Amino acid sequence: MAEAIVETANLTKSFKGFTAVNDISMRVEAGTIHAMIGANGAGKTTCFNLLSKFLVPTSGTIRYQGQDITRLKPDQIARRGMVRSFQISAVFGKLTTLDNVKLALQRQRGESYDFWGSHHRLDHQGQRAMALLEDVGLEEWADTPAAELPYGRKRALELATTLALDPKVMLLDEPLAGMGTEDVGRTAELIRSVAKGRTVLMVEHNLGVVADLCDRITVLARGEVLVEGDYATVSQDARVIESYIGGARHD
Template structure:
């Protein structure tokens, strides 16, 4: 078995005595699509925030490619190739679809924004931005203001801006939330395509998509790991049926 690209040991986060995440040990293998699922309040987004350093753990360690990143800041994590999306689409509505991706490509260069860069460099970035937008199905909407895109297309744009940072690991926080059936199918296919050559860790409620896309699944309940394995394994576990399916029925 290859060495985990993301590994946590004893990861715990408490808020005024309440343990939102309790003693989570997680291993995400390189080149896989790994899902975290569970009912609302299970600790999934808190775990994401810990991994990407938007929250500091109360205790425990986080390793990325064998290096301890527990004390690093969010921007330092992103520069190492660990990049996340959010539940709410985060695009610049007043900018065009193309300009959103161009801005992300410039951000990849660190603090050097190319307002006065050479035409060759800008042409290269534009070509790359157009390529990314074609990959996510937005090639015909380059000049459209991002605010005018339907919700599902905004999520596709957000995925393009994430890809512009050339991440080694993508953390997708409920990438299909709020989508209609057609957008769910299109976005699931997109995730499958962009995952080639990358590692994806995703939080997702859509079990059909998880079953189709994911190599491994971690089920959380009340801030702890309930069970882990492939879909065939976790879907038959009585604890998952009781905690996840039962919990979802009462939401």
């Protein structure tokens, strides 16, 4: 069994008597792409917000690289290398695609945006930013204001700005949502590419989308883990067919 990089034990979150996440214990192995999926109301967003520290659990623990991070804040886990995509990668529409990535690179160094600086440092920063744009297929859009990017390209820019922080774990909240078929395929391959040497934990609602992309899938239902395993395992589970796939046919 591979080493776990993120683990939860008996994770629970209640809101005024309503339990949105109930006693979830899951294990994310280092170097894998792991998806949490489920129908609307399954608890996946609440669980994701707990893992990314935007919510504090009612009970249970979260461990990252063997250390208890249950009570840490989002910026504290980001500095340790566990980064949620929108947390840092907000797109600034009036800035060019390249400048958005430069800004993220400076955020990694903990500095304000450089309107001036040594030629060497600025040149190095520009080269690194262009390399990140190449990694996500946006080099031709470098001088385009981010607001003018097509939707799928904006999501690619968000990945680039997240990569600028050199994360060990990327937390992606429905990165394929709202995309057409062509963009879904392109973005899925992009996630696969940038995941090399990293761990990706993503929330998704579509089992088919993650079939070829993810190494492991956790299916949630009514705030609890229904089943966990690879696609072959979860897609053939009778409980998944009944409560998730079957339910999706009526949406």
